Amino acid sequence: MQYTIYIIAVVGFIILLSSFVTVKQGTIAVVTVFGKYRRQLRPGLNFKIPLIEQIYSRISIQNRSVELSFQAVTQDQANVYFKAMLLYSVVNQDEETIKNVAFKFVDATNLMQALIRTIEGSIRAYVATQKQANVLAQRNEIVLHVKEQIDQVLDGWGYHLQDLQLNDITFDEEIMRSMSRVVASNNLKAAAENEGQALLITKTKAAEADGNAIKIAATAEREAAQLRGQGIALFRAEVAHGMSKAAQEMEQANLDISVILFTMWTESIKHFAENGDGNVIFLDGSSEGMNRTMKEMMAMQLNKQTEPTAKKG
CATH class of the missing domain: 3.30.479.30 (Band 7 domain)
Structure with missing residues (x-):
């Protein structure tokens, strides 16, 4: 009798324990009764009818x-x-x-x-x-x-x-090799095109730089020529003015102006000899030529003096 009670107690305890079901997080248990769907058990401790309800499967809802x-x-x-x-x-x-x-x-x-x-x-x-x-x-x-x-x-x-x-x-290996060759040839083609473009850009920039240098040099030369011309014109005007004034002073002093011409002539010969660098220069050294030159210079000076008067009138 005692053994029977003991066995019944053990069986009852086992049945009681089987009534509780633990479902893990991220899982849903499907319960069936005699093979037919009954219900679902959510994560945590759940109770089911022992010997009747069975856990058919556990469905993971995780990825x-x-x-x-x-x-x-x-x-x-x-x-x-x-x-x-x-x-x-x-x-x-x-x-x-x-x-x-x-x-x-x-x-x-x-x-x-x-x-x-x-x-x-x-x-x-x-x-x-x-x-x-x-x-x-x-x-x-x-x-x-x-x-x-x-x-x-x-x-x-x-x-x-x-x-x-x-x-x-x-x-396949053969296709991979052919694809590699195609890629390599395309890379070579792209590299050649890039080199060509780089060379074209380099040459274009060099040509632009040369053109700009030529323009700058031409502009500088033109400005220098203008300045040289202005300097020469100013020099000539000053020479003419000086000679005209010297001639007038010598006439007022009753002196022969050919002395001026002779002095200028000798100074010119001296300058040519010192700076001529071997060049041959032909000069009109006659008294008529020097006299004509002096008169032309005096006339130029006289015209410059009369121009302001004419403008005022």
Whole structure:
């Protein structure tokens, strides 16, 4: 009798303990009664009817990831090898969603197989419409195509595709070598074009600099010539003025102005001899020539003196 009571007490204690269920954070437990869906248990300590209610499955509502590795064929019959990372999760914690997740597939293995094959099929279908040269540049387009194609399917299963990352896209070795040669030739072409542009710019800048230098030199020479002309004109005017004044003073003193001419003549000969550098210069040394020159200088001076008077009148 005592043993019977003891056994009953132990069995009752075990049944009592089995009435309490602990559900981890990020997980929802699905409860069935005789194989039929009954209710859900949320994270924490929960109570269930012992021997009647059973934990059918525990559904994780956290994000899950899986790595994919598969092959596709392009429109021009090139083999493309993909390595991808898939990130998915349960759509939400609604009761209907959890029921879909729990009962759509026999187990998680079957779900994973269906999920992977669906994504691989979607990518293969897209790649089959593209040429090999375009695949590498269309990572984003492939991902968008996959999401558009399978989001509705996954939603019926109670899942949502969070992200699909195509980490690696490769081709057959021969195609990779040919692509490398194409890239190398394009780089050489771009380098040659850049060098040509740089040379053109250098030559253009050099030509502009030469042109500017010529313009500056021409402007400086023109200004120098103007200044030299002004200096020569001023020198001549001063000489004429000095000679005219000297001639007038000598006439007033009843002296022969040929003395001035002779003095200028000798000074000129001296200057030519000192600074001529071997050049031959012909001078009119006759008295008539010197007299004519003196008269012309005096006439020039007289005209300059009468011009202001005429302007005033």
